[in-house]
Amino acid sequence: MAWNEPGGGNKDPWSGRGPDQGPPDLDEVVRKLQERFARLFGKKGREPDESGGNGGPTGSWHGISGSLIALGAAVLFVIWLASGIYIVGPAERGVVLRFGAYTEITEPGPHWRIPYPVDEVRRVNVDEISSFTHKAAMLTKDENIVDVELTVQSRIQDAADYLFQDQAPEKTLRDATETVVRKTIGGSRLDFILTEGRSAVAATIRERAQRLINQYKTGLEVTSVNMQPAKPPEQVKEAFDDAIKAREDKERLENKAEAYANEILPRARGEAARVQADAKAYRDKVVAGAEGETSRFLAILNEYEKAPQVTRERLYLETMEQVLGGSNKVLLDVEEGNSLMYLPLDRLIDAGNRRGQAGEQQDSVSTAAQEPTSAPRRRVIRERRSR
Secondary structure: OOOOOOOOOOOOOOOOOOOOOOOOOOHHHHHHHHHHHHHHHHOOOOOOOOOOOOOOOOOOOHHHHHHHHHHHHHHHHHHHHHOOOEOOOOOEEEEEOOEEEEEEOOOOOOOOOOOOOOOOEEEEOOOEEEOOOOOOOOEOOOOEEEEEEEEEEEEEHHHHHHHHHOHHHHHHHHHHHHHHHHHHHHHOOOOHHHHHHHHHHHHHHHHHHHHHHHHHOOEEEEEEEEEOOEEEHHHHHHHHHHHHHHHHHHHHHHHHHHHHHHHHHHHHHHHHHHHHHHHHHHHHHHHHHHHHHHHHHHHHHHHHHHHHHHHHHHHHHHHHHEEEEEEOOOEEEEOOOHHHHHHHHHHHHHHHOOOOOHHHHHHHHHHHHHHHHHHHHHHHHHHHHHH
C-alpha cells in the first residue's frame, strides 16, 4: 500500500517520519520537487494535502538544503570543467603535464585540458631571442695570443627538452660556446683570424656549439654568432697594424693589376681576332685572284691553240693599251715629218682648269688631241711589231 493512500499511515519517505521503505509514488515525487523549486525561487507553496502530509511551505528544511547543495555542486563542476580552457599565444608553445608528467605540446590557439590538479599547462615563448657576449684571450695555432669577443644569439627550439632535459640550458650553452671557441681559435692561425677568416671562424663556432648542445638536449637553437674583429695584444699592436696595412696594400695592388689585365686582355684578344680575320680575308682574296688568273690563262691558252696569230696580236694590243693608258704624255709620228710631235696634255688640262673651262673647251681640246693620234699610234705599233 502506498504511503499516501488512505490507511497508509502517512509514512512520507521524503519527510523522514515513517519506517516504510516502499517505493514512493512518482507523480507525488515530481509534484513535491516542483513545489520546493517554486519556494526556492520565492513562489508560494501549496497547502498540506488531505492526508496530513507535510507538502506545504511548513515542510522540512532538510530537503531544501539537499537541493541547494546538489545545484551548487553542479555549478562548481561546470566551472571546474570550464577552467580547463586555455589559449596559447602565437609565439608560444603549451607544454601539458598530467600529474606532473610530460604529455604533449600544443600549438598556438585555444585548447582544453583536464582541469587542475589533473593537468597543468606551462607556456614557453619559442620566438624570444636571447643573447650573451663572450670575451677571452686565447692562444692560436701558431702560438700567438689574440683577444676574441663574440655575441651568441639563441632561441627555444624544443619546449619539452628546454623544461625537462637540462636543469640550466642557458648555462650549458655558455659553457659549450666557451669550449668550441677555444677549440676553433686554437686550431686557426692568427693572420687568418685577424683578416679574411673572421666569418668562417664564426660559422664554425655556431655549427660546433649547436652540435654540442644537441647532445645535452637543451632544447635551444643557436641562431647566430657575431664575431667582432679580433685584436692582438696591446704590446704588439703596432707591429700587427703595420702587417695588416702591408697586406691591404698588397691586396689593393693585386686588385688594380687584375683590373688592368681585365681591361687590356679583352682589347688584345679583339685586336688579335681582327688581325686573324684580315689575314684570312687577304688569303682568300689572293687565292681567289690566283684561281681567277689561272682560269683566265687557261682560257687564253685554249683560244691561242685555236688561233695563235690572232691571239698574239690581241694580247700585244691589250698589253700596250694597259701600259700607255696611264700616261699623260702623247708622242705623234707624222708621216712626212722628220721629228716627233709632243703634246703636253697634263699642262693643257691644268691650264683649262685654271681658266675655269672644265666644260666645252676641255671637251674640244680632248677631241682635237685624240683624233690625230689614233692613226699614228696604230702605225707606231705596227712598225714596232714589224721591227
